Amino acid sequence: MSNVLILADFIGAKLSRTTAELATAAARIAEVTAVVLAPVGKGSEYAAAVSHGPITNILVVESDSFTTHGVAASADVLNQIITTKAPRAVLIASHAFGKEVAGRVAVKSNSGIITDAVDISADLIATQLVFGGSTAVHSKISHGVPIITVRPNSITPDLREVHPIIETLIMEIGESAKKSVVTSVQPPEEGGRPELTEADIVVSGGRGTNGDFTAVEAFADSLGAAVGASRAATDAGWYPHSHQVGQTGKTVSPQLYVACGISGAIQHRAGMQTSKAILVINKDPEAPIFEIADFGVVGDLFSVLPKATEGINARKA
Amino acid sequence: MKIAVCIKQVPDSWAEKKMVDGLLDRVNVDAVLNDLDEYAIEEAMRIVEAHGGNDEGGPHTITVISMGPERASESIRKALSMGANGGILICDVALAGADALTTSKVLSTVISQGEFDLIICGTESTDARMSVVPAMIAERLGCAQLTYASAVTVDPSAKKVAITRVTETGVEEMFGEFPVVVSVVEKINEPRYPSFKGIMAAKKKTIETMNVASLGISIEGQWSVVVDASLRPARAAGVIITDDGTAGDQIVAFLVEKKLI
């Protein structure tokens, strides 16, 4: 029976919304089997979280190697599943971890790989946006099992509730997948705000905040948004590195991206240019970020943001 | 300790890019060293400097490896002027338009033939933007993969490499034993400018050129094909206002119009 594998996307122990997006794209092609990689003893808990999206089956593999040996262990297991299940395609979330797993699986299975797809058609043609979103490229894989990574927040998820058939597999992880060893993990501070890559709205602050993110955070909270930052802001230690948006930070494509006190350097744009709408607040009318704004305010973020926040909160009251 | 640094020459990120016959037009734009690979070169320099340097005849060497057209030797030369000992350029018409599978096959072949202990890459090439080549090289070599490092410590006598990395799940400490593939993030260091002395010295260093035949591999062709590429409609010009005290309200109105609140 024809099926498509998706790698259920967990950030730590938390299932990300991207999983349902992967399932939605996969379901256009064939029946969807979600692969859940869990620490020992956590398989049923993790599998139970995969309850939304057009998923028919779940395959659970438990191993502590996923934490200790990272990418290599996950790729090893995923490849074993590909060998036995012969799927039509494999879809994985397009972030640092997902792309590396995909890369290794592509090598192991001698298959073509496409990264950062924003859409996939029923006949497995992937759409990618390149050159800052100005050009759409359609491509397909001509060799092996198509391995495609899909950018979070690109596909409108079908969030139907499901009760997939759960099967647990016992698998040995190869020695060559155990060569790198994680000795400690310090979890990030819980912010209470949505994940950057999953959020519908991202509000980012740059050097223009001068280190004071209060107005940016208050505006974000009024919208239930995630908070991002430019490299100038993370380099200065004003905001954690994990919140950096851009070429060497995260790629986001929310419904709305708000750039506050950010000039719009090409490296910053690389991480946010495909946002559906862009709102800019910047003192300098010449700032290049205005070129991609749907709505731009030439003004001081410290006076504009609080008024906007007040206006939004007043509407909610 | 034998260190290899994988570097790529890419179109200048400021240059306007376009597609020609389904491939990036690389001929008509300025080519530069992928800036994220400068951090890899710098880190290699700092690692050898922490262990006595890489003077000719000493125990540590840095070799830059690049797959690309002939002019990629300019980028190798830049790395040599930063202090690397030598370079290898893999240049072949059969490799034009190569994808990550082919690139990783070529690079891992050169690396295993050269018996390198430590392979350092950037996290991403600014043109392909796939961030998969380092993981693929590690997979092909069957060796440890320590990617996205924001700090690297090498113990040459124990043949061990330890890194710190920031991921979705927090701050991780990892280690592996030689051979190890590392990729470094741009926050790890500040790349040096080539000194005049470095530039002069680089002129005397050797860049070895290889091709598919001399590597003894076969290239299986493309694993993926571009069906078409098209310009998307340009973003409609936005509305830009100057704050006169009512910008807050106008933002609210914009959000309402976009159905975001």
Ligand SMILES: Cc1cc2nc3c(=O)[nH]c(=O)nc-3n(C[C@H](O)[C@H](O)[C@H](O)COP(=O)(O)OP(=O)(O)OC[C@H]3O[C@@H](n4cnc5c(N)ncnc54)[C@H](O)[C@@H]3O)c2cc1C
């Ligand atoms: C290899 C490499 C990788 C990089 N990766 C990234 C990346 O991933 N992400 C990233 O963001 N950058 C990245 N950069 C850095 C990038 O080139 C820029 O330096 C950076 O984005 C600038 O940040 P900024 O816009 O906050 O600061 P600036 O460019 O200094 O802009 C600050 C803006 O704030 C405005 N401003 C000041 N005060 C106010 C106020 N009170 N109200 C309103 N506006 C105000 C100013 O007019 C100005 O436009 C990278 C650079 C390199 C070399």
Ligand SMILES: Nc1ncnc2c1ncn2[C@@H]1O[C@H](COP(=O)(O)O)[C@@H](O)[C@H]1O
């Ligand atoms: N053609 C190439 N030659 C040498 N190194 C490369 C090449 N392509 C990619 N790399 C290395 O792999 C890293 C990641 O590239 P990529 O996976 O293409 O985003 C780069 O920063 C380089 O260190």
